């Protein structure tokens with residue numbers, strides 16, 4: 001049986017340690033399809049989307065098991081490159097992917113990170129101690 005836990009928090013305000021305490025173990029995959037309400041002002045929407053992607057990445061660093069994979073929605077724009085560089089610090093393989101289901105006219109594009117390496121992570125997200133996370137894979 002697959003168990004599912006629903007958390008309706010604003011991702012930017014989640015305290016990673018408390019979130020982790022509820023998990024029996026680290027997760028294999030993080031999928032983030034989060035996006036803001038679109039204002040129509042491209043620069044604003046792009047910046048908000050990257051902010052949400054950064055929040056997803058920060059949580060990923062504490063939730064994902066070693067060797068795990070990540071898929072995060074972003075919007076194309078001038079902030080995307082820096083975000084991809086951050087993802088590259090923690091994943092062996094990083095690609096930009098546009099699923100067939102995504103409209104060609106849409107600026108959405110997904111950042112795929114494969115083979116997470118927690119020891120490589122140099123981002124600001126704090127890694128909790130193992131004992132705070134429960135069993136590690």
Ligand SMILES: C[S@@+](CC[C@H](N)C(=O)[O-])C[C@H]1O[C@@H](n2cnc3c(N)ncnc32)[C@H](O)[C@@H]1O
Pocket residue numbers: 009010011012033034035036037052
């Ligand atoms: C494109 S929809 C995702 C749809 C989802 N894949 C589905 O099939 O239901 C984007 C979602 O991001 C959520 N969202 C936007 N800002 C958020 C935030 N700061 N924290 C958590 N969720 C957020 C919205 O509520 C919305 O449900």
